[in-house]
Amino acid sequence: MGANPTIYCLENVTDYAEFERLCHDLMALESYPDIEPLGGFSDKGRDAIHVSARDGKTTIFAYSVREDWRAKLSEDATKVYRHGHTCNQLVFITTANITASERDEAVGFIAKQYGWELGLFGIERLRVFLETTHPHVRSNHPQIFPPAFLAALEQINHAVQRNHILIHYGPEDRALAEWLARKLTSEGYLVWCEHLRSLGWERYPDDIDDAIQNRLGCMVSLYSRSSLGDPDITRQRAIALGISKQNRHFLIPLRLDSIPIDEMDQVTRQLVFLPFEKSWAEGLSLLFERLDATGCPKVLPNGQGIASRTFTGSEVLSHSAETLISNCLRILYLPKKIFRFTPEQPILNEQLEELKQVWAFRDVHNGSYLSFQRPPELAIQTYRFNQTGFWHWRKKKNIEGVFTDHLVSELIRKSMNVKCFQKGLRYCQETRMVYFPAGLVQKDKIKYQWPNGRRSWVNTTGERKYPTRKKDRYCYYLSPNFSVSQSTDGFTVLLRVRVRITDTAGVPLPARKSLSRRKHLCMNWWNGEWLSRMLAICQFLSVGDVISIGDERAEQIVVSSQPFTITSTKGINEDALAPDFYRRDDELYLPDDEEGDQVEGDEAIE
Numbered sequence: 361m362g363a364n365p366t367i368y369c370l371e372n373v374t375d376y377a378e379f380e381r382l383c384h385d386l387m388a389l390e391s392y393p394d395i396e397p398l399g400g401f402s403d404k405g406r407d408a409i410h411v412s413a414r415d416g417k418t419t420i421f422a423y424s425v426r427e428d429w430r431a432k433l434s435e436d437a438t439k440v441y442r443h444g445h446t447c448n449q450l451v452f453i454t455t456a457n458i459t460a461s462e463r464d465e466a467v468g469f470i471a472k473q474y475g476w477e478l479g480l481f482g483i484e485r486l487r488v489f490l491e492t493t494h495p496h497v498r499s500n501h502p503q504i505f506p507p508a509f510l511a512a513l514e515q516i517n518h519a520v521q522r523n524h525i526l527i528h529y530g531p532e533d534r535a536l537a538e539w540l541a542r543k544l545t546s547e548g549y550l551v552w553c554e555h556l557r558s559l560g561w562e563r564y565p566d567d568i569d570d571a572i573q574n575r576l577g578c579m580v581s582l583y584s585r586s587s588l589g590d591p592d593i594t595r596q597r598a599i600a601l602g603i604s605k606q607n608r609h610f611l612i613p614l615r616l617d618s619i620p621i622d623e624m625d626q627v628t629r630q631l632v633f634l635p636f637e638k639s640w641a642e643g644l645s646l647l648f649e650r651l652d653a654t655g656c657p658k659v660l661p662n663g664q665g666i667a668s669r670t671f672t673g674s675e676v677l678s679h680s681a682e683t684l685i686s687n688c689l690r691i692l693y694l695p696k697k698i699f700r701f702t703p704e705q706p707i708l709n710e711q712l713e714e715l716k717q718v719w720a721f722r723d724v725h726n727g728s729y730l731s732f733q734r735p736p737e738l739a740i741q742t743y744r745f746n747q748t749g750f751w752h753w754r755k756k757k758n759i760e761g762v763f764t765d766h767l768v769s770e771l772i773r774k775s776m777n778v779k780c781f782q783k784g785l786r787y788c789q790e791t792r793m794v795y796f797p798a799g800l801v802q803k804d805k806i807k808y809q810w811p812n813g814r815r816s817w818v819n820t821t822g823e824r825k826y827p828t829r830k831k832d833r834y835c836y837y838l839s840p841n842f843s844v845s846q847s848t849d850g851f852t853v854l855l856r857v858r859v860r861i862t863d864t865a866g867v868p869l870p871a872r873k874s875l876s877r878r879k880h881l882c883m884n885w886w887n888g889e890w891l892s893r894m895l896a897i898c899q900f901l902s903v904g905d906v907i908s909i910g911d912e913r914a915e916q917i918v919v920s921s922q923p924f925t926i927t928s929t930k931g932i933n934e935d936a937l938a939p940d941f942y943r944r945d946d947e948l949y950l951p952d953d954e955e956g957d958q959v960e961g962d963e964a965i966e
Contacts, residue, residue, distance in 0.1 A: 366746040378503040384743040405439030419449040429456040458482035527553040530587035546667040548658030609654040679755040682931030686924040689853040693918040704744035717781040720774035769844040776842040795837040796820035808896040
């Protein structure tokens with residue numbers, strides 16, 4: 361793909377309101393002259409609407425600058441449908457690249473799910489509008505297409521095409537390569553660097569051998585001992601050395617560490633290296649001198665801004681206040697005393713496991729048990745417990761050989777587990793996890809409420825099809841995991857949500873299989889998905905806004921079911937994050953001859 365400021369500007373939109381106006385203008389020039397802009401934060405899935413005066417057909421428009429355009433399309437379609445808006449056609453405009461298969465899938469999905477016609481506009485279709493059909497529109501939106509970029513287009517079109525610098529390196533030298541790429545870009549050079557695939561207007565080429573032969577101004581090659589053994593690196597260096605016979609400035613070799621002469625071939629020994637083994641700063645200074653001497657062009661009008669955006673993507677900070685919700689639960693009340701109870705008869709290990717599900721205690725070396733609460737009546741009758749001591753724990757550093765802070769934290773954590781068992785959760789000995797069993801709640805769904813009052817639900821269990829050739833099925837069960845932290849303000853409960861993975865018969869899978877299926881299940885669970893499950897579990901365990909453990913008031917542990925929240929004066933504009941910000945290193949990919957199953961969402965709005 362050639363250098364294209366139109367695409368670059370669309371990919372780096374930071375002013376969403378202006379992008380909406382751009383889309384309104386383009387649609388008005390196409391087939392929707394009576395388009396009515398709506399937009400805003402409560403648009404209920406509609407950025408604009410058009411009712412045809414000819415046939416009364418209603419078209420709803422939705423725009424997005426998110427990389428995950430397919431998810432945004434589903435979200436907007438769901439909102440439109442849920443709010444009962446009249447809709448014959450949905451037009452969705454996005455700055456993402458859309459493949460032919462993605463387009464066909466999306467069109468088919470909208471037609472099957474909602475019975476609507478889908479008009480889909482990706483970035484290439486927008487480019488055609490803005491460069492061929494309606495080129496004048498760009499100049500009406502300087503916030504997206506700055507005049508300097510449009511002027512640079514003319515400059516690039518008339519410049520020598522061999523104006524890119526390739527940073528050429530092996531995997532072990534990536535840190536230096538990316539540092540060099542940012543430094544050169546900030547100076548105005550057009551740079552290609554494999555792991556920074558969008559520096560300027562032209563992305564890293566798919567065929568790098570062809571780019572070296574036909575499109576490079578010069579190649580900055582990083583020589584290290586590790587790179588000498590890489591066959592691809594060696595082949596590409598050979599191409600560059602061949603070009604250097606006609607253009608002696610084409611290859612600029614950098615020496616990263618001391619390489620013995622006997623490890624270099626005869627041609628490599630004759631190269632004049634720029635030294636980087638002692639100081640990157642000194643080496644960079646020599647590299648700038650070499651590029652200046654060769655007349656390598658600087659054509660980027662905003663190189664510093666482009667380089668800085670490789671760290672954060674774009675203007676990711678917004679000036680709107682944002683509420684941050686933690687996974688920390690405030691302890692409202694702790695008992696003043698810790699009691700020691702001693703049974704008249706010993707308790708067997710298997711009996712202890714059962715006792716842990718109804719009573720939070722710490723067993724100590726002398727056959728006694730420490731707890732905030734008295735044992736349940738059935739346990740008292742069965743094991744003949746007697747109270748044999750108590751302590752005002754806030755005045756003690758050590759109780760029965762256990763640090764008091766550690767003892768209190770342990771009793772709080774075990775009390776939260778007891779609350780889970782009281783609510784019907786179970787314990788899995790194999791995975792050592794407390795989990796929601798199937799059938800505990802109606803339709804295996806917990807209803808809950810967001811802090812803003814919105815009501816929703818999440819599944820506590822579910823079954824999924826794992827994308828292998830056999831398409832094995834597995835089950836998952838939500839599992840709350842509690843820990844306790846201590847600070848100068850006291851103790852705090854931390855709730856983490858885990859998932860227990862089993863086969864369809866409920867038997868836990870081996871660790872390796874369990875991990876791969878957990879990744880498959882949770883690969884698209886981001887902060888919002890984990891937060892929804894945490895809120896649901898908290899509210900399931902609570903009565904009102906509190907979680908209480910213990911029958912007697914003086915012995916109760918009372919925990920708030922409302923997590924700590926913090927209001928930040930600034931927020932994060934997630935639409936402006938770098939395209940690869942949400943890339944997952946642990947994503948599972950299917951073989952080319954297999955198709956994955958669409959995974960239903962676990963959360964729905966009432």
